[in-house]
Structures are given as C-alpha cells and as structure tokens.
Amino acid sequence: MNTFNQATRDGRDAGAPAVVDDGDLARRWQRATDEPAWLKAVLITTALIFVGLFLVLPLSVVLYGAFERGLAAWFEAVRDPDALSAIRLTLLIVAIVVPLNTVFGVAAAWAIAKFEFPGKPVLISLIDMPFAISPVVVGLIFVILFGSQGWLGPWLAAHDLRIIFAAPGIVIVIAFGTLPFIARELIPLMQQQGKEEEEASLTLGAGGLKTFWYVTLPNIKWGLIYGVILCNARAMGEFGAVAVVSGRIRGETNTVPLHIEVLYNEYMFTAAFAVSSLLTGLALVTIAIKSIIEWQDERQKRRAAA
Amino acid sequence: MNLTTPPTLWSLSRLTASILIGGAVLGATLGVSSQAQAQTERVELLNVSYDPTREFYRAYNQLFAEHWREGHDQEVTVRQSHGGSGSQGRSVIDGIDADVVTLALAYDIDALHDRADLLPEDWQTRLPHNSAPYTSTIVLLVREGNPKNIQGWEDLVREDVEVITPNPKTSGGARWNFLALWGYGLEQFDGDEEQTFDFVRRVFENVPVLDSGARGATNTFVQRRLGDVLLAWENEAILSVEELGRGDFEIVVPAQSILAEPPVAVVDANVERKGTREVAEGYLEYLYSSEAQALAAQHYYRPVDEAVLAEYIDEFPSLDLFTIDEVFGGWREAQTRFFNDGGVFDEILEAINTP
Amino acid sequence: MSITLARRRVIPGFGLTMGFTLLYMGLIFLVPVGAFLLYTTTMSWETFWHAITQRQVVASYKLSFGASLVGATINLVFGALLAWVLVRYRFPGKRLVDALVDLPFALPTAVAGIALVTLYASTGWVGRYFELFGLRVAYTQLGVVVALTYIGLPFVVRTVQPVLEDLEAEWEEASASLGADRFTTIRRVIFPALFPALLTGFALAFARALGEYGSVVFISGNLPFRTEITPLLIVAKAEQYDYHGAAAIGTVMLVVAFAMLLVINGLQWWTSRRHG
Numbered sequence: 001m002n003t004f005n006q007a008t009r010d011g012r013d014a015g016a017p018a019v020v021d022d023g024d025l026a027r028r029w030q031r032a033t034d035e036p037a038w039l040k041a042v043l044i045t046t047a048l049i050f051v052g053l054f055l056v057l058p059l060s061v062v063l064y065g066a067f068e069r070g071l072a073a074w075f076e077a078v079r080d081p082d083a084l085s086a087i088r089l090t091l092l093i094v095a096i097v098v099p100l101n102t103v104f105g106v107a108a109a110w111a112i113a114k115f116e117f118p119g120k121p122v123l124i125s126l127i128d129m130p131f132a133i134s135p136v137v138v139g140l141i142f143v144i145l146f147g148s149q150g151w152l153g154p155w156l157a158a159h160d161l162r163i164i165f166a167a168p169g170i171v172i173v174i175a176f177g178t179l180p181f182i183a184r185e186l187i188p189l190m191q192q193q194g195k196e197e198e199e200a201s202l203t204l205g206a207g208g209l210k211t212f213w214y215v216t217l218p219n220i221k222w223g224l225i226y227g228v229i230l231c232n233a234r235a236m237g238e239f240g241a242v243a244v245v246s247g248r249i250r251g252e253t254n255t256v257p258l259h260i261e262v263l264y265n266e267y268m269f270t271a272a273f274a275v276s277s278l279l280t281g282l283a284l285v286t287i288a289i290k291s292i293i294e295w296q297d298e299r300q301k302r303r304a305a306a
Numbered sequence: 307m308n309l310t311t312p313p314t315l316w317s318l319s320r321l322t323a324s325i326l327i328g329g330a331v332l333g334a335t336l337g338v339s340s341q342a343q344a345q346t347e348r349v350e351l352l353n354v355s356y357d358p359t360r361e362f363y364r365a366y367n368q369l370f371a372e373h374w375r376e377g378h379d380q381e382v383t384v385r386q387s388h389g390g391s392g393s394q395g396r397s398v399i400d401g402i403d404a405d406v407v408t409l410a411l412a413y414d415i416d417a418l419h420d421r422a423d424l425l426p427e428d429w430q431t432r433l434p435h436n437s438a439p440y441t442s443t444i445v446l447l448v449r450e451g452n453p454k455n456i457q458g459w460e461d462l463v464r465e466d467v468e469v470i471t472p473n474p475k476t477s478g479g480a481r482w483n484f485l486a487l488w489g490y491g492l493e494q495f496d497g498d499e500e501q502t503f504d505f506v507r508r509v510f511e512n513v514p515v516l517d518s519g520a521r522g523a524t525n526t527f528v529q530r531r532l533g534d535v536l537l538a539w540e541n542e543a544i545l546s547v548e549e550l551g552r553g554d555f556e557i558v559v560p561a562q563s564i565l566a567e568p569p570v571a572v573v574d575a576n577v578e579r580k581g582t583r584e585v586a587e588g589y590l591e592y593l594y595s596s597e598a599q600a601l602a603a604q605h606y607y608r609p610v611d612e613a614v615l616a617e618y619i620d621e622f623p624s625l626d627l628f629t630i631d632e633v634f635g636g637w638r639e640a641q642t643r644f645f646n647d648g649g650v651f652d653e654i655l656e657a658i659n660t661p
Numbered sequence: 662m663s664i665t666l667a668r669r670r671v672i673p674g675f676g677l678t679m680g681f682t683l684l685y686m687g688l689i690f691l692v693p694v695g696a697f698l699l700y701t702t703t704m705s706w707e708t709f710w711h712a713i714t715q716r717q718v719v720a721s722y723k724l725s726f727g728a729s730l731v732g733a734t735i736n737l738v739f740g741a742l743l744a745w746v747l748v749r750y751r752f753p754g755k756r757l758v759d760a761l762v763d764l765p766f767a768l769p770t771a772v773a774g775i776a777l778v779t780l781y782a783s784t785g786w787v788g789r790y791f792e793l794f795g796l797r798v799a800y801t802q803l804g805v806v807v808a809l810t811y812i813g814l815p816f817v818v819r820t821v822q823p824v825l826e827d828l829e830a831e832w833e834e835a836s837a838s839l840g841a842d843r844f845t846t847i848r849r850v851i852f853p854a855l856f857p858a859l860l861t862g863f864a865l866a867f868a869r870a871l872g873e874y875g876s877v878v879f880i881s882g883n884l885p886f887r888t889e890i891t892p893l894l895i896v897a898k899a900e901q902y903d904y905h906g907a908a909a910i911g912t913v914m915l916v917v918a919f920a921m922l923l924v925i926n927g928l929q930w931w932t933s934r935r936h937g
Contacts (some may be wrong), residue, residue, distance in 0.1 A: 033830075033834055033837045033846070034843070035843060040750055042926050043750070044750055044752050046742060047743045047746040050739045050743065051758055051762075052741070053787065054810065056761065057786065058764075058773060058777055059768075060777050061776040061780050062781075065779070075862065079805050100909040104682065104686075108678070108686075110674060110678040111674075111675060111678040111679040112673075115672070118695070120731075121930070123682075124926065125688065125919075125922055125923065125926050126691070126850075127686070128918065130690060131869075131922075132869070132872065132918035132921055132922050133914070133918070134871070134872030134892045134895070134911075134918070135872065136872070136911075137872070137911040140697075140899055141693050141694060141697040142880070144696075144697060144700050144836070144904060144908065145697070147877050148400075148422065151399070151696060162401075162403075164400065164401065165397065165400075165403075172689065175689050176693070179690060181489060199671055202671055202672065207673075211912050230776065236769070237768065237770065237772070238769070239769055239770050239874070239875035240873075240874035243875075243896075244896070246900070247387055247402040248387045248389055249352065249386070250386045250387065250388075251385065257770075257771045257875070258771075260769075260772060260775070265519070265522070265525070266360055266361075266521075267524075267528075269529070272775065279769050283768045286767045287763050291759070291760045305881055390900065392900050392901060392902075393900035396900050399902065473897070475901055476900050514800055514884070515882040515883065515884065515888075518883065518896075518897070529784075530778065530782040530784060530799065530800075531782075532783070647829075647901075647906075655717065659720070659887070
C-alpha cells in the first residue's frame with residue numbers, strides 16, 4: 001500500500017504541470033495508457049535507425065555488390081560451372097536434410113505433445129542442443145569420428161566408404177545443425193492444441209494415419225510450413241560446420257556459402273556478391289512466405305472468431 | 307468412391323511401370339552408346355593446394371590435359387582444392403583422397419608422412435630442386451607513392467607503420483614471412499638471438515589483423531585498405547599490383563629475403579589405392595617442362611629452369627636470398643622451434659600481451 | 662497412471678514416433694556427441710586442463726563471453742524497443758520492418774560477415790563515419806560485438822513480441838485508473854509481464870553468439886589475446902592438427918551450451934508456472 005502511494009505521488013510529480021488543474025479525464029487517461037507523440041516519434045526513429053544499421057544496410061551491400069557491374073556480370077557469375085555445381089550440391093543436401101528433419105520434427109512433436117512419459121523435459125532439452133552447439137564443434141565431432149585418423153576412419157577406408165570430404169559428411173553436419181528447427185516449431189503448437197480433436201476422430205472410428213492426415217495436419221499446417229522454410233534457409237546457409245568437413249574440392253564439395261568464400265578469396269568480389277544475392281534472395285522469399293503465412297493465419301483466426 | 311479407386315490406382319501403376327521400363331531401356335541404350343564413344347579413357351586427379359596457386363593451377367591443368375592426351379590417350383580432369391596450407395595438409399591426413407599435394411612449405415608434406423604415413427620420408431628427393439618446381443620469395447607491398455617511406459625490413463618496427471601478415475600458425479606464407487624477418491634479424495644483429503627476438507616482437511606489435519590465410523591478408527590490405535605494408539609472397543604481391551589495382555600499390559624488394567620453395571609430392575597411399583600413380587607422377591614431372599615453367603613465370607612464380615628464368619628476368623628483381631636449410635637447418639627444425647605450441651611465435655605473442 | 666495408459670491406447674503411434682525420434686537423434690547427434698566426449702576422456706586430466714587454461718585460450722573465453730554478453734545486452738534493449746514499436750505503434754513500412762527482423766536467421770553467416778565488414782571497414786559506407794571520430798569497428802573487438810549483435814537480433818524481438826501482443830489492455834487501464842502515470846505503469850505492470858520473455862530472448866541470443874563463427878571471422882582481426890574468439894581458436898587448433906586441444910576447448914563450449922539451455926528451459930518452465 002505504502003509503495004503504491006509512493007508510486008502515485010511520483011506519477012503526479014512527473015506529470016506535465018499544464019494539465020494538472022485541467023481535470024479532463026480523457027486526457028489524463030490517454031497520458032497514463034499511451035506515450036506522448038514526441039516520445040513515440042523518438043522511439044520509432046531509434047528503432048528504425050537500429051534496423052537500418054543492422055538489417056537494411058548489410059542487405060543493401062549484398063544487393064549493391066551483386067548488381068554493381070550490371071545484370072550480365074550477375075548472370076555470368078551465377079552460370080559459372082563451379083557456381084552451378086555448388087548450387088546443385090546445396091539443393092541435393094537440402095532435398096535430403098529437410099524431409100528427414102520434417103519427419104523427425106513431426107514424429108518428435110507427436111510423441112512429446114500427445115503422450116506423457118518420464119524424462120520429457122530432458123528430451124526437449126536434448127532436441128534443443130544442436131541449436132546451442134557451435135557449428136565449428138559440430139564439424140570437429142564428425143572429423144574426429146569419421147576422419148581417416150578417427151575412430152571409424154580405418155573401417156570406412158577398408159570398405160571404400162567416404163563420409164567426410166564428400167556429400168554424406170556435409171549432409172550429416174547440416175542435419176545436425178538444423179535438427180531442432182521443425183520440432184521446436186511444432187512441439188509448442190501441438191501441446192497448445194491438445195489431443196481432444198484426435199481423440200474424437202479416433203473414437204469415431206478413423207484410423208491413426210487418417211486422423212493425422214485429416215485432423216492433426218490441417219491444424220499444424222502453418223507452423224509446419226514455417227518450420228520447413230526456416231530449416232531450409234538455415235540448411236542452405238550453414239557455413240562453419242561445412243567448412244570443417246567439406247575439403248573444399250572445387251566443383252564438388254563446395255556448397256554455396258563455401259563457394260562464396262572461394263570467390264571472395266579469388267578477388268572476384270562481384271561474383272561473390274552475385275552468388276550471395278541468390279541466398280539473400282532466398283532469405284527474402286523465405287521471409288515473404290513467412291509473412292504471408294502469418295497474415296493468412298491471422299485472417300483464419302479472425303474468421304474463426306467472427 | 308471405393309469402386310473407382312482401384313482402377314485408377316491400377317492404371318497409375320501401369321503408367322509408372324511403363325515409364326520405368328522405358329527409362330531403363332533408354333538408360334541402357336545411352337549407357338551402351340557412351341561406352342562405345344569412350345575410346346579415350348577418363349582419369350581424375352585431385353590436387354590439394356594452398357591459397358595463392360589458384361590461378362596458376364587453373365591454367366596448368368589445361369596445359370597438362372593437352373599434353374597428356376597426346377602421349378597417353380587419356381582425358382585428365384584435375385579437381386582442385388585450395389585453402390591455408392596447414393589446413394589443406396590436415397584434410398589430406400584426415401582422408402581427403404588427394405593424388406598430389408602442392409603446398410606452401412615442406413613441413414606440411416612432412417606431416418603427411420609423420421602423422422599418417424601417406425608417403426615415404428624421403429619424398430623431397432624424388433623430384434629435382436627439393437621437389438619445388440617453382441620458387442618465390444617474400445617482399446613488401448606498400449601503398450602508392452610509398453607514403454610511409456618503407457625501404458626494407460628495418461622499417462617494419464617503426465611506430466607509425468602498420469604491418470599486415472597472416473597467422474603463421476595456419477598460413478604457410480606467414481611462416482615464410484616470419485622466417486624471412488628472423489633471418490634478416492640474425493644477419494643484422496650478427497646472430498644475436500635475443501636482439502632478433504626483440505626485433506620480430508616489435509614487428510608483430512605493429513600487426514592489427516592476423517588473417518588465417520595469405521588471401522585473407524591480401525584482401526584486408528587491398529580491399530579494406532588496412533595497414534601500411536603487406537608482407538606477401540612475391541607472386542601474390544605482383545598479382546595484386548597487376549590485377550587488383552594498377553598504380554594503387556608498389557612493391558618494395560628488400561635487400562635480402564628468404565628463398566621460398568613451395569614443394570609438390572605424389573601421395574603414394576592414395577595413388578596406389580586409386581591406381582593413378584602414372585598420371586599423378588606425370589602431372590608433377592611436367593611442371594618442370596619449359597612450357598609449364600613459362601606458365602609459372604607468367605603467374606609470377608620464379609621458374610627453376612635457368613633458361614626460362616632468363617627469359618622473364620625483368621619480372622624478378624635480384625636480391626640476396628637465403629635458404630631455410632642454411633639458416634634454420636630445414637623445415638622440421640624450424641617448425642618445432644618457431645611455430646609449434648610453446649614455440650618462439652607463441653613466446654612473442656605472450657611477450658606482446660603481457661602487461 | 663491408469664489415465665495415461667488409457668489415453669495411450671486411444672491415440673496410436675507412440676512407439677513409432679518415439680522410436681523414430683530416438684533413432685534419428687541417436688544417429689545424427691547423440692552417438693556422435695557421446696563419442697566426442699569419450700574422445701576427450703582419452704586425454705589425461707593434466708593435458709585437458711592445460712589445453713583449456715592456456716592464457717591465449719582464456720583470453721578467447723573473455724572475448725567470446727564479453728562480446729556475446731554485450732551483443733545480447735544491445736539486443737535486449739533494442740530488441741525490446743523494436744518489439745514495442747512493432748506491436749504498439751503504427752508507422753509506414755511497419756510490416757516490412759517486421760519481416761526484416763528474421764533476416765539474420767535466414768542469411769548465411771558468411772554472407773553476413775562479408776557484408777558487415779564491407780560496411781564497417783574504414784572504407785565502408787558506415788565505417789568511414791566512425792573513422793572520423795577515430796573509432797575503428799572492423800578488425801577490433803567492436804567488430805566482434807557488431808557481428809554478434811547482428812546474428813542475435815531476432816531472438817529478443819521474437820520472444821517479446823507475442824507476449825506483448827497477448828498483454829491485456831485492461832491491466833494497463835486498471836493501473837492508469839488507479840492513478841499511476843505511464844512510466845509507473847510500464848515499470849510496474851508491463852515490465853514484470855515481459856521479464857521472462859526478455860530473459861529467454863537474452864539467453865538465446867547469448868547462446869547463439871557464443872558459438873558463432875562464420876560472420877565473426879570476416880569482421881574480426883583474429884589477433885590472439887585480443888580479437889580471437891573461442892570458435893576460431895578451435896578451428897586454428899584443428900588446422901594445426903592439435904585435435905586434443907581443439908576437442909578440449911570444444912568440450913568446454915559444449916558444456917557451456919548445455920548449461921545455457923538448462924537456464925533457458927528453466928526460465929520457460931518458470932514462466933509457464935507463473936502464467937499457468
């Protein structure tokens with residue numbers, strides 16, 4: 001009580017003297033639940049400067065660098081055989097990693113959200129783990145495991161199997177790094193939705209798969225899509241871990257981010273930015289899709305509420 | 307619904323089957339025809355190399371492919387991997403299946419023997435000139451007009467001079483830089499180790515950035531305009547002047563520097579397994595031909611062939627060159643003493659950062 | 662227990678989904694990490710301790726932790742501000758700004774690093790103005806902070822935003838009708854509600870910054886003792902074939918990462934208990 005009085009008195013002291021005797025309830029109300037216009041303007045400006053310095057300018061640098069020498073130079077850089085092979089490798093890896101992580105994400109979310117079992121918080125923490133591990137350490141782990149001086153190295157060499165310095169190694173480190181994305185998107189969503197709808201469907205005689213397909217999937221659709229595009233973007237852009245296990249063979253084990261580094265080191269700055277702009281473009285498309293999804297989602301919710 | 311589904315499925319699977327069969331037949335035909343065409347055998351080599359050789363090997367691989375096609379009826383494709391010399395050696399030890407390695411210094415190839423027994427200990431005697439088909443040296447690259455008036459190694463310790471060099475721990479070129487400095491110090495102070503240590507320490511006090519490779523350091527100096535002088539391979543320095551900004555930079559050749567010998571070697575364990583020994587050895591031997599030597603000279607490496615060197619002598623100023631064997635007793639010794647953990651370079655870092 | 666069993670019978674697929682989850686995690690992640698930790702145990706304790714307490718290594722911890730902390734703090738302040746502005750105010754381009762916040766998640770870190778150094782080097786669009794004040798960003802510790810701020814930017818915004826959206830206007834109105842002014846309302850009503858989300862966002866940004874490699878190596882000077890971050894040191898050790906040293910420092914990072922996660926999950930559990 002005492003503190004509250006204190007607070008009230010502080011509040012009066014801070015109030016503008018011009019309106020103290022006014023007594024106009026509406027104005028006082030507005031003063032207490034809203035900020036003055038000048039403060040709003042200051043806050044918005046500060047936020048926009050921050051966004052400009054950290055988000056807009058880096059983006060502009062990439063786009064400016066990419067198109068500085070015109071469209072022809074851009075096309076030439078992107079159509080270079082090494083660039084194409086890096087793009088192909090990256091797409092191949094994404095085509096393997098994203099579906100795997102999607103199945104994993106849905107399975108993990110189903111098990112965690114629909115059932116009770118001991119050790120659930122530990123499992124959730126473990127799923128989060130790859131997110132906090134430095135990409136460099138991820139790469140190191142697999143070199144120590146699969147390198148020819150590593151534990152499985154001699155066995156792999158004897159059977160002529162290649163993991164690191166080849167596509168499988170890159171797939172594994174990227175799958176590791178992006179493992180949590182879809183699961184973490186779906187778990188809270190499915191937990192929040194509960195299991196009543198599925199139970200109703202099952203009680204009415206539908207099978208498990210049918211229930212999943214017709215009841216669960218529509219409910220988690222947007223979250224799933226969002227998780228997939230985020231996972232996809234991260235998988236395409238992974239650098240630190242891939243740099244350790246790729247071996248950087250030109251036209252063969254260079255992913256797009258590594259190829260960008262190669263170009264940068266060959267003083268081909270326009271080309272480096274041109275190829276970067278591909279990934280940047282993808283990032284922008286990702287963000288656009290995500291915004292559309294959110295917008296759709298809001299509209300659906302509003303329609304459902306109406 | 308239930309009635310219509312089975313026929314649809316059935317027809318679908320029939321469609322799939324026919325596509326599959328058709329595809330298989332087509333594939334088989336193509337396979338046969340491509341076999342028929344493949345009279346010239348295809349061979350692949352993997353050359354694991356260090357940073358500044360990118361442009362040279364791109365040109366040389368073409369030259370070699372033409373040369374090999376004539377004599378052996380084989381179509382050689384050479385795959386390239388480039389990076390810091392130490393980290394490239396690490397990749398080979400860890401199992402990247404390099405047929406040949408073309409690295410910045412002999413120690414990184416020695417490590418292939420010491421750590422993984424991939425080639426014999428005497429690898430360096432298998433090819434002429436210590437297995438180094440081209441050489442280089444370490445020079446100083448300064449900005450246009452030499453505004454800080456840097457004339458030689460002694461100017462690097464001045465307080466108003468910022469020096470750019472990569473990290474000797476990860477970059478081969480940086481190790482040559484370090485040894486060139488140390489060799490100059492020994493000469494200057496009549497072999498006094500303590501004074502030499504102090505000299506090199508003062509140079510490294512002027513270093514604001516340690517990139518992990520030679521190319522990163524050049525980028526820092528040229529693109530980001532950081533520093534007053536870049537310690538660089540002669541070939542990198544000329545390349546920067548010629549291609550990155552003609553007129554923006556000048557090369558200062560010190561009176562004395564180190565003879566840098568980037569060696570090449572066949573990785574025996576890998577070529578045995580892959581059956582590529584003949585072409586791999588041919589690939590390295592052809593580096594000593596006059597055509598390849600001229601190509602090296604065009605990429606600003608000093609050719610070992612005297613005749614070719616004479617042709618390009620204008621490119622390469624003469625200076626007093628000392629070798630690593632004369633001054634440091636070879637690479638193994640230099641590596642252990644200067645660059646391994648707890649070595650002289652670590653002591654210098656400690657000394658600089660001890661308040 | 663009997664309820665759990667009964668439910669288990671209603672919804673199928675526990676065995677299947679749980680089995681796949683564990684199998685996949687085991688193959689991709691648990692077994693490799695376990696093997697890595699085992700590898701660390703092949704070192705003697707002295708070797709391990711020496712590797713993780715060398716002066717150069719300790720200096721890198723200081724920088725990594727310090728810069729991550731500063732970066733996360735900047736993100737805490739500006740992230741909260743940005744979330745506030747995005748939820749509460751209307752201004753032109755708001756939707757665009759909202760969408761752009763995710764950029765650091767989606768843009769590859771190497772590209773971000775190259776873009777940032779181009780921008781903040783003393784020849785860059787921004788760096789040249791800092792240079793006028795004698796302030797160098799690229800290749801200094803400040804540069805590391807810039808990169809770590811950039812990659813952690815979305816976390817605080819994205820954790821605070823939903824909470825702020827859910828915050829009922831009634832609470833603020835009640836506070837106002839009781840005579841509190843705006844500042845007091847923010848301090849006593851809004852801030853306590855946002856606090857858990859702020860902490861979670863901060864911790865996530867911090868954890869992510871600690872392990873970051875790709876963007877930092879381009880903008881940092883990478884000087885041992887001064888601008889060398891721990892992940893770079895791990896790479897440098899590995900490249901000199903000192904796998905024991907690299908693994909030892911990697912283990913330290915791994916343990917810290919796990920501790921960070923425990924903190925984050927603890928916070929979330931604490932939040933849900935307070936709200937639930």
